[in-house]
Amino acid sequence: MTTATPTAARPVTPLGILTAHLQTALKQLQHAEDATESVQKALELAIGLEEYVNACTTPESKDLSAIARKTQGEPWDQRFSDGETVRHLEQEMLSGHVEGQFLKMLVHMAHARRILDIGMFTGYSALAMAEALPIDGVLVACEVDEYVASFAQELFDQSLHGAKIQIKLAPAIDTLKELVSQGEVFDFVFIDADKREYVQYFQLLLDSGLLAPNGFICVDNTLLQGQPYLTERSANGAAIAEFNQVVAEDARVEQVLVPLRDGVTLIRRV
Structure with missing residues (x-):
């Protein structure tokens, strides 16, 4: 049995993309000393931030580390279909260490007992939040891809807090309507x-x-590689820009967009 070799993650956050552009610019400016010095200083600020934030954040549990390792070693480029539509799965969809600990902290602060996870992927964020739930807490996770759901369930079964998680395999909108009923x-x-x-x-x-x-909503990817505030946008970038505007104009809530990883918005009903 051969083990897949983990591939390097491509930059998918505003900071990661900025760092990559600065690295390229620095190579192009080797003969322009004044510009090179300024770009070098900007690069040092950008390239060191994520590593420092990781180092200053509580380490992930061994169960979360196991999910991260298995996700990074999976050949996602070979898995595209969820049965009805084409879905490109990639390791960059994993929430990761700092965001996982951020979610875990939010759950503790909110004293949450029941969590709804809309979009589970391999279960990193779901398990991070479940670790903060009380022993009788429940997390319902929505996932549309059967392979991913099985992938996550196997890891949950081997973890200390996975029993708190219930996976709902269906399009998220269908699951939400079922939960409402x-x-x-x-x-x-x-x-x-x-x-x-x-x-x-x-x-x-x-x-x-x-x-x-008195519940809270936490939304991921609300900066989506910087696309919501840039002129060049993908369909997803335009969708996030629309979502951000809808939330900002909704008088029923107050919110804050935190520039963590690819952007996280916290929303509270007022």
Whole structure:
């Protein structure tokens, strides 16, 4: 049995992309000393930030580390279909160490007992949040890809807190509607799924009662490689820009966009 060789992760956050551009610029400016010095200083600031933040953040648990290692070693470029639509899976979809600890801290601070995870992938963020739940806490995870759900479930079964997680295998919108019909309510919701459906998730959470009166919503990728504030946007970038505007204009909530990794927005009903 051969083991897949982990490939280097491509830059997918504003900071990572900025660092890559600065590295390229520095090579191009080797003969322009004044410009090179300024770019070198900018690069040192950018390239050292993520490593320092990681070093100053509580280490991930061995169970989370196991998910990260297995995800990084998986040949995701060979897996594209979720049964109905083409879905490009890649290791960069993993939330990662700092964001995982950030979510875990938020769950502790919110004293959450019931969590809804919209978009699970290999389960890193789900397990990070489950680690902060009380022993009788519950996390319902929405995932559309059968292979990914099985991948995550195997890792949950081997972990200390995986029993708190219930995977719902279906399109997230369908699962949310089912949960509404069952009268389910959640203290904390994490959204990290199809960017084009973010507005639907948000509105359904507020309109249906799925979100507890004092509950919180946490939304990932709200900076999406800087695209929401740049002129050149992909379809996902345009969807995130629309989502950010919808949230900002909704008088029912207050929010803060935190420039953590690829952008995380915290939302509270007022």
